[in-house]
Amino acid sequence: MTNVVWLPLAAAAVMLAGCTATTPTPPLYQWDGYQRQVYEYFKAQTSPQQQIDALEKALQxxxxxxxxxxxxxxxxxGMLHASVGNGGRAQEEFQxxxxxxxxxxxxxxxxxKKSPQK
Incomplete structure (x- = not known):
């Protein structure tokens, strides 16, 4: 009876160990600088133009x-471009x-509809 209990447990342990050896899936999106810039936007720690520059650099x-x-x-x-009066660029980003x-x-x-088309 003891072998009956240990055999399935040993097989499960071997299978689980094999799962950890796989390579991780790469992230779907690259978040370079985006989260920091959104935080700074809400905290008003930098000007909109500085945030635009940082996001443009991150996008590159x-x-x-x-x-x-x-x-x-x-x-x-797009919201940042709209806030500095660059409606045309805001429209491009929204698209x-x-x-x-x-x-x-x-x-x-x-x-x-709300942003100017300049």
Whole structure:
């Protein structure tokens, strides 16, 4: 009876140990600098232009690595552009967000209607 209990436990342990040897899945999105910039936006620690510059730099680094920016990245960048009066660029960023994340279409359409088209 003792062998009957230990054999399934030993087999389970071996199977679980094999699962840990696999390589981790790479992240779906690259978050370089995005979370910090959103935090600074809400804390008003830096100017909108400084935040735009930081996010633009992060976007270049993300693309250089062949990765994708996370959900909300382009929307945040668009909001920042709108806040400094660059409506045309804001519109571009909202369209980019909408294209990358179709589930954001309703909100992006709302922002597209509200932002100036200059």
């Amino acid at each position: 680094e993300i693309r250089a690595k062949g990765n994708k920016p996370p959900p909300g990245f382009h929307a945040q960048l 980019s967000e909408k294209q990358a994340f179709p589930e954001s279409s309703t909100y992006m359409d709302f922002l597209l």
